[in-house]
Amino acid sequence: MKIKRIAHLGIAVKDLDAPKKFYAENLGLKLKGEEVVETQKVKVSFIQVGESKLELLLPTSADSAVAKFLENKGEGFHHLALEVDDIHAAVEELKAAGVRLIDETPREGAHGALVAFLHPKATFGLLVELCQYPD
């Protein structure tokens, strides 16, 4: 497969305002909008860094996976998203190589992307998402 760039770093937070203010005012980074991803029960706020983004993840419901993550581990790094040009081919390639996946079939994510998460056991403790953006 061909990975083009780090699409984003997902970061679990308990509030959006304070981290947005920090990244914008103290680090001088650009805020790039917000979106509610209903399927994941999160409100997402994007911050541009070079060709990549930080993606702040705020749970919108107590039964969101990110709410559970915050309960167990607190705020901080959640996942690394890598952009591929053909996510269906990439997922098939990983399955053929016996790599463990959370999503055996790509599903819809933020920004109209198709996403598939690898299993953290396959990626040495790091939760890795592959994503493909619409043209």
Added chain:
Amino acid sequence: MKIKRIAHLGIAVKDLDAPKKFYAENLGLKLKGEEVVETQKVKVSFIQVGESKLELLLPTSADSAVAKFLENKGEGFHHLALEVDDIHAAVEELKAAGVRLIDETPREGAHGALVAFLHPKATFGLLVELCQYPD
């Protein structure tokens, strides 16, 4: 301050060979060499992703900060490094704004870079490093 890009993601690992093989063979990413950073008691292995790198961190000693991190949290995300053009000015700017830092003075890191870590309490649970590379 002006942040140019994600320089790297530091990832704590218990072994370099298996993750290197995974990132190179399964994800098709390019390995970009290794380096021992004596001051941090780590062996570092770089993997290129777009304009950024993954930086696998293997402790070379039981009293390395990364060894302690692995003991407490296991393998996975360790820190996010952001490249700035003038790290001394960036550190002064953060100090003036009252942002908590681990390194109040930039120090030497891998690849001849100057680095300064912010305190994870200032960055919502994320360990963030600023770095400046030699011209």
